[in-house]
Amino acid sequence: ACHGNDAATVFNEVKDMDDAIKVAYEFYKKHPKETLIVVTADHETGGIVLGTGKYALNLKALQYQKHSADGLSRRISELRKSKGNKVTWEDMKEFLGEEMGFWKQFPISWEQEKKLRDEFEQSFVRNKVVFAESMYSKSEPMAARAKEVMDQISMVGWVSGGHSAGYVPVFAIGAGSQLFGEKIDNTEIPKRIAKAAGYK
Numbered sequence: 001a002c003h004g005n006d007a008a009t010v011f012n013e014v015k016d017m018d019d020a021i022k023v024a025y026e027f028y029k030k031h032p033k034e035t036l037i038v039v040t041a042d043h044e045t046g047g048i049v050l051g052t053g054k055y056a057l058n059l060k061a062l063q064y065q066k067h068s069a070d071g072l073s074r075r076i077s078e079l080r081k082s083k084g085n086k087v088t089w090e091d092m093k094e095f096l097g098e099e100m101g102f103w104k105q106f107p108i109s110w111e112q113e114k115k116l117r118d119e120f121e122q123s124f125v126r127n128k129v130v131f132a133e134s135m136y137s138k139s140e141p142m143a144a145r146a147k148e149v150m151d152q153i154s155m156v157g158w159v160s161g162g163h164s165a166g167y168v169p170v171f172a173i174g175a176g177s178q179l180f181g182e183k184i185d186n187t188e189i190p191k192r193i194a195k196a197a198g199y200k
Helices: 007-030 059-064 069-082 089-100 110-125 141-154 186-196
Strands: 036-039 171-174
Touching (some): 007 036, 007 141, 007 171, 059 141, 069 141, 089 110, 089 141
């Protein structure tokens, strides 16, 4: 999700991860002397920025994005096919209202609507479709513009679509967790897990 700069999907994946960690933690509470939980990432991706120029966030807007950016792209392609490539701007507004919450759940600015309308004219009226590419996927350009508008509304920014040099935290609890209490290279983590498990 971070490669695609898809904030709503990132937050949903973090919630899913949190749910998984809760299950592991419940197991740990029953077996604290023989359980080690290590939570980390191999690297940071995208250089996500919370707050884009103001001391504010509007993360609640992200809840109205029903699908990942890739899922939204597929749905837009399906809309094209279902309408025989004759999608109207009103069709698209209705679609984006349902899929992203635009106009229905919160207003969007004139500039944001213009960004969407310009892409609609390019992709649907002139049929000049230039797919937006991230490291792992291609997206309908309208999906890419909708995601950009959602970023503006939620006040989430991105530095890149690739890996960054940002540090990632390492959280550990349980047997051997003291081995993870400092800044370490990510390649060292499996070695320390093995050490905690008694391997040499």
